[in-house]
Amino acid sequence: ATPTALMVGTGRGAQLGILIKGPEVLETTRKVDTVVLDKTGTVTTGRMTLLTMHPADDTDEEEVLRLAGALEHSSEHPVAQAVATGAAARVGTLPAPEDFANIPGLGVQGVVEGHSVLVGREKLLAEWAISLPVDLRRAKAEAEAAGRTVIAVAWDGEARAVLEVADAVKETSPEAVERLRALGLTPMLLTGDNKAVAEAVGAEVGIAPEHVIAEVMPQDKVDVVKRLQSEGRSVAMVGDGVNDAAALAQADLGLAMGTGTDAAIEAGDLTLVRGDLGAAADAIRLSRKTLGTIR
């Protein structure tokens, strides 16, 4: 394409809410055949809410909310915000943790009111050799089958409760996935969340289980992209989180949600200003048009 065509394409992109880092990006955009979509904050709103809790026998629900809420208050993760906000709404002011550590992709750990507390995936508890009792295990399985994200709470070496949180698929996501497919791309869903939740979200937006890649640790998302590339695919990655930055940089084309983190925006080649997945389809259409593949 001529420099003029590229400039016009870049300008048209800005009108569509797509910021393009350089004219050469349009060339790469045209060639992608696979589009990997991060789940939380990209396909879904990322605004999660705390729905219910299942306490273990002899566990005080208020104490669960106070201790879990206190720790999660210090984390910026969407799940953490849901727990902290939901807990504060139910029990009022949360205590300040005496100690706090964020464990990416797993949850949080710290000390609250003298108790050593863990909040996060079952896998986090397993690392501390804590397992869920049978009733909590059953509650978790049922909630996950319904598409909810389940967070476990433990303190002083014992599992105390599971919490159900959920966020909603963005209204525009199903149509965006359909448009990406109509452009000849294969959409895939990538997430650190568990398989049942990921497949439920996949079903909602029209991505089959075989194209849902779940339970991937933040640092391993980049390897998923590398693997797809080694299979001969030209990969676009769409993401919003700090977690997604390396994968966005590795992808042939990185598309960052403008509503996401600075780390993601810096790593991407394109920014979708409004955080709408539909703009990803617009970007691909635009590049093909600009480069004369379609009229």
Ligand code: ADP
């Ligand atoms: P995603 O890939 O969907 O953006 P992450 O990789 O950040 O998600 O996290 C994966 C999973 O780890 C979350 O779905 C959640 O179950 C759990 N998790 C991560 N951080 C926290 C936290 N602060 N509190 C509770 N759970 C967490």
Ligand code: MG
């Ligand atoms: Mg995300």
